[in-house]
Amino acid sequence: MTGAFAGGHPMQESELRIKLDEHHRDAFGWALACCEWDRTMAEDVLQSSYLKVLDGRAVFAGRSSFKTWLFAVIRRTTAEHRRRQMLHRFLPLTLVTGRKGSSVADAESELLRSERSAQLIAALKTLPPRQRQLLHLVFYQDLTIRGAAVVLGISIGTARTHYERGKERLRDLLAEEYAK
Amino acid sequence: MTESPEERHLRSLFSALRHEVDALVPAFEVRTAQPVPTGHRRLVMVTATAAVVVAAIMFARTERDDNDPEFGLDLAATTWVAPTDFLLATPGSDLLRSLPEIDIAGYTPQSITRRGVVDTSS
Numbered sequence: 001m002t003g004a005f006a007g008g009h010p011m012q013e014s015e016l017r018i019k020l021d022e023h024h025r026d027a028f029g030w031a032l033a034c035c036e037w038d039r040t041m042a043e044d045v046l047q048s049s050y051l052k053v054l055d056g057r058a059v060f061a062g063r064s065s066f067k068t069w070l071f072a073v074i075r076r077t078t079a080e081h082r083r084r085q086m087l088h089r090f091l092p093l094t095l096v097t098g099r100k101g102s103s104v105a106d107a108e109s110e111l112l113r114s115e116r117s118a119q120l121i122a123a124l125k126t127l128p129p130r131q132r133q134l135l136h137l138v139f140y141q142d143l144t145i146r147g148a149a150v151v152l153g154i155s156i157g158t159a160r161t162h163y164e165r166g167k168e169r170l171r172d173l174l175a176e177e178y179a180k
Numbered sequence: 181m182t183e184s185p186e187e188r189h190l191r192s193l194f195s196a197l198r199h200e201v202d203a204l205v206p207a208f209e210v211r212t213a214q215p216v217p218t219g220h221r222r223l224v225m226v227t228a229t230a231a232v233v234v235a236a237i238m239f240a241r242t243e244r245d246d247n248d249p250e251f252g253l254d255l256a257a258t259t260w261v262a263p264t265d266f267l268l269a270t271p272g273s274d275l276l277r278s279l280p281e282i283d284i285a286g287y288t289p290q291s292i293t294r295r296g297v298v299d300t301s302s
Contacts, residue, residue, distance in 0.1 A: 117200055
């Protein structure tokens with residue numbers, strides 16, 4: 001089974017698995033950020049993303065780095081997951097599908113973290129999604145603003161604006177948190 | 181590009197967070213049984229069944245019974261007369277729909293002049 005291209009030739013499943021394993025740690029952190037630190041949802045999204053890559057529904061065309069492309073797949077999968085959750089919220093489908101929507105609060109309590117990290121996550125959650133994701137990609141994943149723009153599917157100018165506004169807002173929010 | 185003190189501070193905060201999250205990363209595995217489509221498939225089946233039921237109800241409501249006198253008319257055997265048809269029956273209208281009969285058995289073409297008067301003198 002093939003699902004991506006590297007150097008003009010399709011990558012085999014074994015190669016893809018090695019690549020995914022290589023980026024698994026980063027991918028988990030990114031999935032958590034996309035899912036607002038809901039660990040259960042992040043793991044589901046990650047599984048769905050990996051399956052997309054392995055069964056060829058998501059194809060790496062080599063236009064960016066593998067990591068950047070994988071992050072974009074995870075972002076889109078999160079959006080699909082959220083749409084399904086919205087459907088579950090408005091329709092009583094729990095009995096039909098046999099699945100319950102994961103609780104953010106429950107999943108969050110599983111994350112052991114220091115007070116500073118808790119404050120950082122609380123502050124990040126109040127930011128608009130684009131700003132939050134951009135700051136995560138730059139400061140957590142060490143991507144450039146250009147790389148983050150590719151992951152988010154936005155122009156570099158827009159990414160810079162989100163970066164500056166997000167940074168400013170986060171600084172204010174953390175100052176408030178520290179003052180408490 | 182050099183980072184501002186603010187950016188360095190943020191990077192250190194994110195770095196600490198990353199350090200904590202790294203300790204929670206689950207082992208890499210790809211489950212072949214995808215959790216989402218299972219429910220998704222059921223959802224699709226239920227939606228399809230509901231659509232079939234709704235379509236059947238709609239069809240039953242709109243289906244016409246041929247034995248019903250209201251709908252069982254033989255259109256080929258019926259005629260329809262417009263309520264305003266009597267306005268077309270003007271006096272003498274039958275003259276416009278029929279040709280007059282003229283008996284010209286005893287006349288030859290030469291016996292009829294240009295003016296249409298029959299010349300019987302010759």
